[in-house]
Amino acid sequence: xxTRRTFLKQGSLLAGTxxxxxxxxxxxxxxxxxxxxxxxxxxxxxxxERGGTIGWMIDKSGVIVIDTQFxxxxxxxxxxxxxxxxxxxxxxxxxxxxxxxxxxxxAFKGLVNQVVAHSNSKINQERVAKxxxxxxQTLFPDTTYDTEWTKNVGDEIVKLHxxxxxxxxxxxxxxxxxxxxxxxxxxxxxxxxxxIDPSAGASIQNWIKVLxxxxxxxxxxxxxxxxxxxxxxxxxxxxxxxxxxxxxxxxLLKYVKKEKKKGTTxxxxxxxxxxIPGATEWGGGRMKNINLQVAxxxxxx
Ligand SMILES: [Zn+2]
Numbered sequence: 001x002x003t004r005r006t007f008l009k010q011g012s013l014l015a016g017t018x019x020x021x022x023x024x025x026x027x028x029x030x031x032x033x034x035x036x037x038x039x040x041x042x043x044x045x046x047x048x049e050r051g052g053t054i055g056w057m058i059d060k061s062g063v064i065v066i067d068t069q070f071x072x073x074x075x076x077x078x079x080x081x082x083x084x085x086x087x088x089x090x091x092x093x094x095x096x097x098x099x100x101x102x103x104x105x106x107a108f109k110g111l112v113n114q115v116v117a118h119s120n121s122k123i124n125q126e127r128v129a130k131x132x133x134x135x136x137q138t139l140f141p142d143t144t145y146d147t148e149w150t151k152n153v154g155d156e157i158v159k160l161h162x163x164x165x166x167x168x169x170x171x172x173x174x175x176x177x178x179x180x181x182x183x184x185x186x187x188x189x190x191x192x193x194x195x196i197d198p199s200a201g202a203s204i205q206n207w208i209k210v211l212x213x214x215x216x217x218x219x220x221x222x223x224x225x226x227x228x229x230x231x232x233x234x235x236x237x238x239x240x241x242x243x244x245x246x247x248x249x250x251x252l253l254k255y256v257k258k259e260k261k262k263g264t265t266x267x268x269x270x271x272x273x274x275x276i277p278g279a280t281e282w283g284g285g286r287m288k289n290i291n292l293q294v295a296x297x298x299x300x301x
Contacts, residue, residue: 049073055067055174055181058081074104102125116142117170165210204252252276252279
């Protein structure tokens with residue numbers, strides 16, 4: 001397995017456009033299951049394989065990619081894009097820095113004109129790459145923004161929104177305005193307990209505000225793409241998913257605050273809590289304890 005991976009990784013580093021279909025065929029011959037391209041509206045769709053959901057827009061005069069999963073998955077995805085267009089990718093956007101969303105950027109080296117992310121996401125991407133010692137094998141954003149950023153690509157208007165810290169301190173919501181599709185990145189785990197990353201400036205209290213503002217900014221016809229979903233749930237949906245996540249985060253904070261006041265310790269809290277009261281449908285498991293810990297730390301003494 002490691003040899004295959006190494007081969008594909010090196011392949012993707014060396015690949016020019018012409019090599020990609022061959023590489024794609026090789027991946028298939030080696031028995032590596034590629035994911036699926038799924039159309040949503042207009043020329044916009046998603047690709048799912050392993051990692052955060054990839055969003056794409058492909059038309060005659062423009063190609064946009066949102067997030068890149070990991071290098072092998074990104075290579076498979078690029079193969080699928082090349083089946084549809086010879087065009088160089090106009091724009092790659094990272095919703096945030098986590099490896100399952102930006103780790104595949106390197107496969108796009110030389111194949112994309114512009115890479116954009118929130119300024120904090122770029123800082124996080126650089127920090128993590130330094131920590132892992134793989135700066136050379138990473139493709140960083142060449143463009144950043146702070147609150148809003150717009151660009152016309154093909155027949156789409158792309159608008160990036162930043163409403164403050166949530167899942168990290170650098171989460172972008174990407175609105176493809178003509179299709180009225182918004183990629184939420186990891187600001188939304190559909191029917192799944194969220195990962196919250198305080199090491200990258202996450203804030204539960206602000207995440208609630210971010211989701212509320214998103215519900216006011218977008219509308220009932222907006223189709224949302226989610227970073228992840230629970231077993232048996234979709235990675236797309238409507239405003240109700242945002243409302244549900246907002247409610248979960250509120251219940252989490254309220255519960256931890258109440259238990260703190262009662263004198264419960266964090267260890268006792270983890271031990272006795274199976275699910276969050278008022279949000280039991282979200283389930284428990286390992287992520288439950290991480291959520292409790294982050295809420296505990298955020299609420300302070
Ligand atoms: Zn994430």
